[in-house]
Amino acid sequence: MTFYSVQDENLGIIPHYYKVTVLLFVPVVDSLDIFDILNRSSQIGAHIRCLKISNLAEKDFESFIIFIEKFSSVEVLYIEHICSISTEIKNVYFLLSLSSLNNIRSFAISEFRETKILSADMIIKLIEKNSEIRSMYIGSWNIYFFESLFKKYLTIEQPCKMECKGD
Numbered sequence: 001m002t003f004y005s006v007q008d009e010n011l012g013i014i015p016h017y018y019k020v021t022v023l024l025f026v027p028v029v030d031s032l033d034i035f036d037i038l039n040r041s042s043q044i045g046a047h048i049r050c051l052k053i054s055n056l057a058e059k060d061f062e063s064f065i066i067f068i069e070k071f072s073s074v075e076v077l078y079i080e081h082i083c084s085i086s087t088e089i090k091n092v093y094f095l096l097s098l099s100s101l102n103n104i105r106s107f108a109i110s111e112f113r114e115t116k117i118l119s120a121d122m123i124i125k126l127i128e129k130n131s132e133i134r135s136m137y138i139g140s141w142n143i144y145f146f147e148s149l150f151k152k153y154l155t156i157e158q159p160c161k162m163e164c165k166g167d
Helices: 011-017 034-040 058-069 090-096 120-129 143-166
Strands: 020-026 047-053 073-083 106-111 135-139
Touching: 020 034, 034 058, 120 143
Parallel strands: 020 047, 047 073, 073 106, 106 135
Antiparallel strands: none
């Protein structure tokens, strides 16, 4: 995949270069809205095998959602650090419920120490939507989040296993 300068007047030709992206690594660029730039060069309906984002800041949530919605599917999603000064989870919850994230096989997300936006419901919904998920890494400093996640997951998973034994 080749990216051109944002000022390049031939930006319209970039989408014709790829329909399947094997690996897309998005580095931290504090002064730029990197997802807005990528939006202009992304083809609707393309497939990403692995999307790795080093830092997803709250200011980038909206442009990231627009970017990710362009893809038909993402198999591997790594968000090394998600950062938000608010504790409002609606944007992240919406992000993880996008249709392009229905075929995830591997998922990783890690919050910054001060960030507390991940919720048990959000992770459970992601697991339920992605029956083929094989690996998951969740990093958070919020112990209450993990307590809630384990309680909800065990409440959902345990009855299923007991019902299966009776069959």
